[in-house]
Amino acid sequence: MPRVAASTDLVLDLGADNRPLRERLSGALVRALAQGMLGDGDDMPSTRVLAAHLGISRTLVVGVYEELTASGFLVATPGGGTTVEVGAQAAARAGAMAVIATPTDDPVDEAAQDEPDGPLFDMLPGYPDTSLICHREWRSAWRAAGLEAMQSRDGSRGEINDLRTHHFHPRLRRALADHMRRTRGIVCAPEDIFVFPGVNSALRTLGPLLTGVGSTFAFEDPGYATARRVLAGSGHVVRAVPVGTDGIDVNQLEAGDSAVYVTPAHQFPLGGRLPVDSRANLLDWAVTNDALVFEDDYDGEFRYDVPPMPAIRSMNAGHARVVYLGTASKSISRSLRLAWAVVPEQFRATVRDRLFDEGDSVSSLACSVLSSYIESRGLQKHLLAAQRTYFARRERLTSACRDQLPRLELVGVHAGLHLVLRSRDDYFDDVKVVEGLAGHGLACTALSQYFHTPAHATMHGLVLGYSRLPETQAAPAARVMRDVLYGGSS
Template sequence: MPRSARTTSLPLRLETSDRPLRHRIADAVVAALREGRLRPGDPLPSTRVLAAELEISRGPVVAAYDELAAAGFIETRPGSGAAVAPRADRAARAGATSSVEPMAPCPTDPVPTTPSWPVRRETRFDLRPGRPDVGFLDQAAWRRAWRQAASQAPTTDISHGPRHTRLREVLADHIRRSRGIAVAADDLLITPGVSATLQALPAALGLVGRTVAVEDPGYAEAWTAFSDTGSRIRPLPVDDDGLDPSMLRRGDAAVYVTPSHQYPLGARMPVARRTALLEWARASNGLVLEDDYDGEFRYDVSPLPALRSLEGADDHVLYIGTASKILVPTLRVSWLAPPTHLREAIRVELERRSLFVNEMTGEAVAEFIANGSLAAHHARASRTYAARRARLVAALARQLPGHRLSGVDAGLHLVLLLPDDVDDHEVSMTLLHHGVAVNPLSAYCVESVRRGLVIGYAGLPESQADAAVRALARGLA
């Protein structure tokens, strides 16, 4: 990558908060990427120079650079210093961060957050997607599950990752009942979150140097993971029915899709396209990577079974599920149901990268599912999210009647579509100035030109929907 001369200055705005200094430095770098003050390829000052500029010790700066490098925002090379990594600006605009923020129950009163807008203001409505409300999680049941997990004697064999025998057993039953997938416990692999899992798949599946088709717009962390690990991504535009299998080629080694609730536009892939997708996989010996994103939450329509549940899908579909939306994102618990002939290669690669879910977390999640708490929580969450979605959609129809919505029948977010000549990133910055945090749709695009606002409603109480939309309308005006 061509590099310019080493910069001697990097003006950063460190927010005042209780977060450790290393996190606040990393957050400031990500904010600079999000705002366009830093771009891919830009060199960063040395840790010594930046520490002097911030008038702090060098240690937190070194730790911040390490955190940013581990998250993929910057690259460090011996002798040439640090520079912004390719596509880091896209990841920042899509809401990616270098560290996980502490989760707290969703309050009814406005709370201060750390906005990316240069002016320090309160964000009254945090409507970014991917943030389920953990406030109505049954705390007593949650604590009981963790106490049960803590009572188990830990294993001492560190030659391989935890087996998670009980978790795989209860998950096999859970996805059979909820997603229609008949899979044995031994067929499942437990992984620490979808993002980390996607990083391991190209090497495990022989996709390095080969073409992987991805949805456009789509899940930014997916196509970034494939690109960063050596796959060639080929973006395919999506429509109101999701990805069109007729656009796939025999030379595509794999395709990554979110058929239950296309991310972020929310389309539900119809049966005809699901069948065509499997026909492509069989004819070309290709692999379908099915991310069952938001498959648990549907409101106005009955749920379709997962793609993996279709006849003949076992040898061609790798199913990816996660607990992040139905429970707590910070758990970092996900699971794979790969074709049998690929399972061992994936297991070895996960183990090589030490991508494990710790033993106690696995036991706690297993207990929470086994004792019926997950089913009760899902029913409660579905009712709550359905009511919040209905109130938000009604408020949008009243106050912004000229705007079309996408993805309203499922999931935890919707998209307010904007004309193609509108800069949705600028709009999102303006909205942040008005106290509303949303994501621009363009941040999820690879080559397509789609403009809009991705609005999460999981944490928006019904009583605040009208006020939130009024703030949205002011910002759009």
């Protein structure tokens, strides 16, 4: 029988640090599980009651419940409230967390800042819709991981807590190798895959290690600004390279560049897809100049109306010249905090030794969850189902924008989870527009803020994530943009 009713009896310590409130509430609920204040099968307080008890926004509580449900800690029954999932307490005691990641893990960066507290139209780029996850399969993966972790603590199994494999996670590496072979055409040895708590962590470690401190990194402009800062902060000289309709201008790479960072599947933020001939030229440049290509495939799983294009890593010479970066934050959930890098074989020992000595910590439980999810084909089925939903949302939003905002140009609509509304007006102040939209309940980001020097941006517009915008909200969102921009007339 449940020990915690849907009431205000639950005592939670949210702390008083500088982390986002959503992250603190999520952590407090998981700690309540680990400490026995909540147990498997217990009823959770309603979001309204818990919000009133804690004196916080109900929208925030709803978001945390959804994140914990997607992570396998809670289960929501339509019309029946929310309860603690079977196996959740074991997972919490084994060290699982459902932390809501900050925007420094993948291409969202500082232009988005912290996720706002429940905008009416949440169109920040970089956030997948976790409600699309099949809860049955996701819970199964978490239960298996919790059981494995408990057995490991009892000495029955050793892979999770064995210090010799702490940074290497052989089971996940095998699962990822199979997944990338099937979905991205990348053939690699599991030993060439290394796991990190985020793409930026991978860049922070691999940039100096593989190219040397002080080397020059060519970088897309506009591009993923946080990664640019990470590389600069790691001692690199970051050189801006213009991006055109189809992606980075390969002809502007230089012999003195030691590496280049690119997002060829769906350029962030403009959304271009780097053509095959440009990919081949990029590899030729890398071979000729003994340079590396850092290929960030942050949302390469999602494409619409266009045929798949090969990952640069899968092309000739790619195995020796490309560091391939992938992440679970777009395909599943940002809260997993898992990314991976496939490095050329010649760097395998160097990276392994560095990570063993001083690599960033990765949740072994999260690695076990993702391994189970891939092995059961749950991830493959999720990607197929999510792509259908995202396609429908993209279709409805692009149609609404063409109808309501004909003065703005739609860019980057063929792949990924976001698009760009680019202004043809050189005096379009996208930062001010974004501020105005926020005042009307629509959250998005300004295109100019992704340039190497925002004050000298050559394009202005709005970067709109549509992954969490239901089809029924597309037209109302477009009307809000029209009203803010043109006072209600198009």
